[in-house]
Amino acid sequence: MKFLDALQRLQRLDRLIRIKATGDIKSLANKLDVSERTAYNLLDNLRDMGAEIEYCHERHSYHYPNGTGLQIKIKLDNGEVIKGGVSSMNFNNLEFFFEDVGYLNL
DSSP: OOHHHHHHHHHHHHHHHHTTOOOSHHHHHHHHTSOHHHHHHHHHHHHHTTOOOEEETTTTEEEOTTSOOOEEEEEOTTSOEEEEEOSSOOOOSOEEEETTTEEEEO
16 A cells, blocks of 8 residues: 555545444445554554544544544755644654655654
């Protein structure tokens, strides 16, 4: 999977969690067009980044109990910062190089 595709998938998952519209794991997998195992892995990826995620049996949806979510910052060589998402989490110390845009820092 390409890096930007993975980021987009995590952003989509984050949005579904924030609006409490994930459904159960089978529904979530269908919404993300992935297997149930991959849906579990994506949830674990967000948890590994520090997100608190719980499942609400009444709403049948995953949610952030503390109201946080995913925030992505991309800093280009020219100092421009591209932001996306809503949260108090920051992704620092990750650097990727793409020939067409230069270094991307998350």
